[in-house]
Amino acid sequence: MTPSLLSRSRIAAAVFAIAAACSFTGAQAQKALNWGVVADVDGMDVHVVSTISSWQIYQMVYETLLTTDKDMALRPGLAESWRQTSPTTYQLNLRRDARFSNGRPLVAADVVGTLERITGVEMNPAGVAAAKTDEEKKKASNRIASYWSRQFGVIKALSATDDHTVRIELAKPHTAFLPALAHISASIIPVKELKDGSFDPTKRLLGSGPFMVAAHKPKEGWTLVRNPHYWRKGHPKVDTLNVLVIPDEAARVAALRDGRLDYSAFTNPDIGRLVAGDPRIAVTTQSTTNYWRMDLNALSDKSVFKDKRLRQAMNLAIDRDAIANIVFAGAAKPDRPVPAAFGKDACKDVDAYKLPRAARLEKAKALLAAAGKPTVDVELIAISTDPIYARIAQVVQQNVRQAGINLRIQQMPVAEYLNKVFTKGEFDAALSWLAGYSDPSMVIAWWNPKFAVWNAVYHEYSQPLADALERVKAAADGPERDGLLAEVCRMIDDGANILALVSKVDYIAHRTDTVDIRLDPVTGSSNAYQYVAEYASKR
Amino acid sequence: MRLIVFLVPRFVIALVTMSGVALLVFVALRLLPGGYADVILGPYATPEAKALISAKYGLDEPVALQFAKWLGALLRGDFGLSMVTKQPVIDELLRRAPVTIELAVLTLALALIVGGTLGVASAIAGASGRRGALGRLVGALSASVPEFVLGSVLIFVFSRWQLGLQVGGFTPFMQDPVANLRAMALPVASLSVFGIALILRTTRDAVLRVLTEGHILAAVARGETPWRIVRHHVLRNASIPVVTVTATYFGHLLGGAVIAEILFSVPGVGYYIYSSLEGRDYAVVQAGVLLAAFAFVSLNMLADVAYALIDPRIGATKVRT
Secondary structure, eight states: OHHHHHHHHHHHHHHEEEEEEHHHHHHHHHOOOEEEESSOOOOOOOTOOOOHHHHHHHHHHOOOOOOEEOOEEEEEEEEEEEEEEEEEEEEEEOOSSOTTTSOOOHHHHHHHHHHHHHTOSSOOOHHHHEEEEHHHHHHHHOOEEEGGGGGOEEEEEEEEEEEEEEEEEEOOOTTTTTHHHHHHOOOOOOOOHHHHHSSSSSTOOSSSSSSEEEEEEEEEEEEEEEEEOOOOOOOOSSEEEEEEEOHHHHHHHHHHTTOOOOEEEOOOHHHHHHHHOOTEEEEEEEEEEEEEEEOOSSOOHHHGGGHHHHHHHHHHHHHHHIIIIIIIITTTTTSSSOOOTTTTTTTTTSSHSSSHHHHHHHHEEEEEETTTOOOOOOEEEEESHHHHHHHHHHHHHHHTHHHHHHHEEEEEEEEHHIIIISSSOOOOOEEEEHHHHHHHHHHHHHGHHHHOOTTTTOOOOOHHHHHHHHHHHHHOHHHHHHHHHHHHHHHHHHHHHHHEEEEEEEEEEEEEETTTOOOOOOEESOOOTTTTGGGGOOO | OHHHHHHHHHHHHHHHHHHHHHHHHHHHHHSSOOOOOHHHHGGGGHHHHHHHHHHHOOOOOOOOHHHHHHHHHEEEEEOOOTTTSSSSSSHHHHHHHHHHHHHHHHHHHHHHHIHHHHHHHHHOSSSSSSSHHHHHHHHHHHHSHHHHHHHHHHHHHHHHOSSSOOSSOOOOOTTTEEEEEEEEHHHHHHHHHHHHHHHHHHHHHHHHHTTHHHHHHHHTTTTTTHHHHHHIIIIHHHHHHHHHHHHHHHHHHHTTOOOHHHHTTSSSHHHHHHHHHHHHHHHHHHHHHHHHHHHHHHHHHHHHHHHHOOOOHHHHHHHHO
16 A cells, blocks of 8 residues: 555544544434425415425424314313303413423413414504505515414404413304314414514424424425423423425335334325334324315316215215225225214214115115216316325226216326316316314314305305304204214215215334334324424434 | 637527526416415415415416516526525525436436447447347337336335335435435436436447448558547547437436436425425426526537537538538
8 A cells, every 4th residue: 555545544534433423422412303204394384384294394393272182182282271261251371381492481472463363363564554555565464364263263352361361252152162272273473573573484483392493405304403492391302303305105115114214104004014024113003083085066067066966976876995995905994074083973874874885876876867867977186196096086986887977087286186176166076185173063164165165166055054063163062062963964965065985094104213102093183293292212 | 719609699599598498487387277375275275365375475466577577586696585485496496406416417427338338339249249239128128118117116126125225315425425325326227227228329320320431441441450440430420419419418317307306305406396396386496497498508508519629510510501
C-alpha cells in the first residue's frame, strides 16, 4: 500500500469510527419510532380537510375536548369532566395543565374561539372591515366552512365562564353533541395566536397533542418530536415519531420487514398472509364503526335508479356475505346503516338483512319486472387509488347479475369521482365508505340530504325520514331511541339510496421486536392510534 | 460564430415550445374534472365550503385572468405556492431535483453501459452468432417488459426474501453512500430496462449502417485491427443517433420517472408532480411540468450542440440551408 493510500484509508477509518460513535450515542439518547402511512395530508387545516389520511397525522399533534373508548363511551380529553345541566346546556371543565406546544396554557377562550371558527364565525373581523376592495376582504377573511359544524347541532350560546370552564347552549336537544366534540375535526387550536396572526392553521399544525412538527417534507414524510408541554407527564414515551409516506403496499411490507418501519396500517386483508413467515411482525385486526357503502343516484334523469323499485332491487340483490368473505376473507361483516359496531340491532329486521339470499333474489327480480325492466345496465364507479374498491365492485357485479342487473365497472381517480358524484351528480352507482363516528345518530344523519348537503345532488329528500332523524338526534340513548332507530332503518331501507355493505376493518401491522403499541379492538372516530403517546420503542 | 447562428433559431423554437407548454398545462389542469376544493374538502363538501376555498385561492376568477396572473408571477421568477402547504413550490421541486437527477443519471449510465455494449457487440457479430442473438433477446425482452411489471416483481422478490437491497425509500448519497446505492438499485434496474432496449437497438442499427460504408472497407483493406476500426471509425460516426435517443431518454427521466418513484417511494420530482396532480395542487403541477419541459428542451439543445461538435458538417449544412 502506498503512503498516500494508507493515509487515506486511515482518515476514512477515523471518519467512519467518529460517525459510528455519534450515531451510537444518538441512538442511546433518542428514542424514535417510524410509522408508515399511505398518503400525506391534503391540506393543513384540521377543521376543513376531511380525508382520513390527513386526520391520522393531525391526531398526533392536535387534541379534542373528549375522546371515546372501545365501547364508544366518552372519555376525558382536554376536558377532564363535563356536565349536561339541561337538555340543551353543557358545561365543560378543562384540564388546568394542558398547554399548546408553544408553551402557552390552553384556556377556555381557545375552546370558544375554536368552536366559533368551526361554525363559520369570521375570526378576523377587524381585518375584513378595514379592507377596501373585495379582493382585500377575501384575503383578510379567516372564515371557514367546516363540514363538521352540522354535527354540533345549532349552537345558541357559547361562553367562557372562567379560564377553565366553557358553557355551551344548543338551540334544541342534540344527543350527538358531545360525541361530535371527540372527532379530530373538532380539535382545539390556539385561538389567541390565530387572532394575532402568529399562527395560520392553513399553513402549519400547532396543537396541544403529544407531538409537534419539527419538519415536513410534502408527500415524503414528517418528523414529529415530543411536545415538551404535553399535559400527560412522562408521555409520549418516544422523542421522535418519523412519519414516512409510502403509498405502495408492498413497499410498506418490505419496510416493515427490513426494520425501516415499526408500524403501519393496511386495508388489504392479505397482509396477514404476506407477513406470515416473519415472526417479528404481528397483524392486529381493528374493527371500526365505518362501513363500505354504495350510493345510488335517485335524482338524475339519466340514472336508472331514479325508479325506487330498481334501487330496492339493487339493495336486495347485493350479497353482503359474499363481499365479506371473498374480499375481506371473513374479517369484515355485513353492515347496516346503524353500524353493527355500536351493538345495536336496529336494522336487522329489514328485508335486505333478514331474508335469505334466494328470497331476496326473487324479490329483486319481481321489483325489476314491476318496473318493466327485467334486466338493466348500470355503471358503477370504483375509485382507482385503492384496489379494494375494484374488488368489492367485482363481487357485487357477479352477485347482482343473478337478479338481472348488469354492472359495468368504471374506475377513476378520487378528484374525478368526487366531482362526478358529489358536485355534478352524473352517475348511476358509486362505491365509497362512511365514517360511523362514535354515536349512531351521527352517521344516519347523512340520510337527510338537506342536513348533509354533500349528497343533495343524488339523494331523494323524504320529509318523514328527515323528521324521524331529528327525533333520533334529540333522543337520549336507551330503548326509546333504539325504537326510533329501527323506524329510521325501515325508511332508509325503503328509500334504498345509500346502501350499507360491509364493515370497514383496518389491519395494523407492527414489529414486535421494536415497538410496544396499544390498539383498541374497535375504534369510533377513525382514531386507530389514539394511544400513540404510550407507544414505546424497544430499540 | 457558426455555432451561434446554428443555435439562435433553436432558442426561438425553445421559447415558443415553453410558452406552448405553459399555456397547455394551465388550461389542461383547469379542464380536468374535480378541483382542489373537491379534494381538500372530500365527499362532505357543501357548495358554500367549495365556494369559500375557491375564493381563497382565486380559483373563482376567469381562467384567462388566472393564467395572466400566473404568467406574470412566473416572469418575475415566482412559481407560486403549494395550495396544500402554502410553501413556495420551487423550493420543494429544487429539494427533490437531486433525487430525480441521481435516479436519471444512474439509470442512463446503466442503460448506456449495457445497451451500448450489447448494441455494438451484436452489430459486429452480425445476424448470426451468440452475441447477436443475446443482443436481440435482451432488446426484445427489455422493450416488452413494462417498468411497473418489472418493478412489482422486484419489490415482491426483494421484500419476500430480503436479498440485500432496500425496497423503497431513499437515503441521501452524502449521508450514507452505501445505503443510497442499496435503495437506488431496484428503481434504477426497473427504470433502465426500457433505456437498455432503446440504446441497444439504436446503437446496433447505427453501427450496422456505418459498417457498410466505404471508409470501413478502406480501413479493413489497410489492415487495421477490428478494435481500432470500431474505436476510430465506427463509434464516432455511429454516435449521432445514439446521442439523439440518449438526450431524449435523459430528458424523459428528468421529467420524472413517475412509476418507479411511486413504486419504490423515491421522493423525486415525478412522484411529487403526480401526487400533486391527484390532489389538484395546481401550482405544483404547473411548475413541475414547466421545469420538466425546460429540462427536455435544454437537453435537446445540448444534443444539437453535440451533433455540431461531433460532426462539424452538420452546423455548416444547417446554416447554408
